[in-house]
Amino acid sequence: MAISSRFSVGIHILTLIAFNKDGVSSSDYLAASVNTNPALIRKITGMLKKAGLVEVRPGVAGTTLARKLSDITLLDVYQAVDVVQDNELFNVHPSPSPKCEVGRNIQETIVPILSSAQLALEKVLQHVTIEDIVKDIHMKEGI
Amino acid sequence: MAISSRFSVGIHILTLIAFNKDGVSSSDYLAASVNTNPALIRKITGMLKKAGLVEVRPGVAGTTLARKLSDITLLDVYQAVDVVQDNELFNVHPSPSPKCEVGRNIQETIVPILSSAQLALEKVLQHVTIEDIVKDIHMKEGI
DNA sequence: AAGTCTTGTAACGATAATGGTTACAGCACT
DNA sequence: AGTGCTGTAACCATTATCGTTACAAGACTT
Numbered sequence: 001m002a003i004s005s006r007f008s009v010g011i012h013i014l015t016l017i018a019f020n021k022d023g024v025s026s027s028d029y030l031a032a033s034v035n036t037n038p039a040l041i042r043k044i045t046g047m048l049k050k051a052g053l054v055e056v057r058p059g060v061a062g063t064t065l066a067r068k069l070s071d072i073t074l075l076d077v078y079q080a081v082d083v084v085q086d087n088e089l090f091n092v093h094p095s096p097s098p099k100c101e102v103g104r105n106i107q108e109t110i111v112p113i114l115s116s117a118q119l120a121l122e123k124v125l126q127h128v129t130i131e132d133i134v135k136d137i138h139m140k141e142g143i
Numbered sequence: 144m145a146i147s148s149r150f151s152v153g154i155h156i157l158t159l160i161a162f163n164k165d166g167v168s169s170s171d172y173l174a175a176s177v178n179t180n181p182a183l184i185r186k187i188t189g190m191l192k193k194a195g196l197v198e199v200r201p202g203v204a205g206t207t208l209a210r211k212l213s214d215i216t217l218l219d220v221y222q223a224v225d226v227v228q229d230n231e232l233f234n235v236h237p238s239p240s241p242k243c244e245v246g247r248n249i250q251e252t253i254v255p256i257l258s259s260a261q262l263a264l265e266k267v268l269q270h271v272t273i274e275d276i277v278k279d280i281h282m283k284e285g286i
Numbered sequence: 287a288a289g290t291c292t293t294g295t296a297a298c299g300a301t302a303a304t305g306g307t308t309a310c311a312g313c314a315c316t
Numbered sequence: 317a318g319t320g321c322t323g324t325a326a327c328c329a330t331t332a333t334c335g336t337t338a339c340a341a342g343a344c345t346t
């Protein structure tokens with residue numbers, strides 16, 4: 001199955017907060033741009049907060065960035081929104097037969113390969129920051 | 144969510160067929176090593192067949208490899224078992240607001256980044272063949 | 287030709303995650 | 317006190333997975 005859109009929503013939220021740095025980024029405001037429900041936005045900002053990417057406080061309107069734009073990578077967001085639990089992107093079929101040469105070795109053999117594939121993906125995400133996203137949109141808008 | 148275990152089962156099946164090249168790899172036989180149901184194995188061998196990786200025929204016991212071990216990459220298996228539909232690993236939140244600078248550009252901005260991350264993952268899978276898996280298990284078994 | 291074994295598939299259920307929604311408690315500010 | 321916001325719990329519809337049963341259809345043996 002595909003990786004949850006929470007990830008893309010998280011990126012959207014952070015980018016929008018950066019654009020709206022002179023305004024108040026309430027969950028209503030963010031939800032309007034993402035085109036979803038404010039409660040869903042609050043769930044995700046809650047995750048971003050737990051990961052130390054943003055600051056939000058109960059009762060106080062608006063979410064703000066907790067770090068510089070250039071210090072938030074897409075990998076940070078990816079991990080913050082729990083898009084892959086236990087950090088295991090690949091689901092390996094459990095308990096193969098120990099009586100079989102292949103069965104008793106297959107997991108140990110493929111897990112490192114799958115991990116390195118996952119790592120390759122994460123490395124790409126690690127090298128893109130929210131600042132890059134913001135700059136790209138600036139360019140597209142001709143700002 | 145995690146990537147379906149169909150992928151790891153597919154690898155297991157192909158590896159086991161290679162090991163069992165003097166025997167008959169029926170769905171019962173394969174299911175015993177994978178530790179699952181024969182019907183599930185037949186579903187997956189059906190997918191592998193459609194992708195041209197194996198040969199199976201109704202009524203005839205056993206699945207055989209359609210290519211050399213060194214000509215089957217993990218990417219072939221990954222794509223064969225439809226683990227990611229539409230080839231879109233990342234699910235991007237649909238229909239952001241076109242009224243917002245961020246909303247109307249975010250998709251166009253992040254989709255290429257997510258694609259390149261996906262591509263990095265696939266590249267790793269492309270460089271490992273079933274032959275590599277077989278050799279590794281031979282080594283582990285001291286053969 | 288009958289019988290047996292196998293594959294191919296349809297159908298169903300249990301489980302889990304997602305995305306959306308409602309509702310409301312609790313906090314902060316006016 | 318009143319208003320507005322966040323944090324969260326609860327619930328639902330939808331979807332995919334994995335497992336399982338059941339059976340039709342093909343292939344081979346005797």
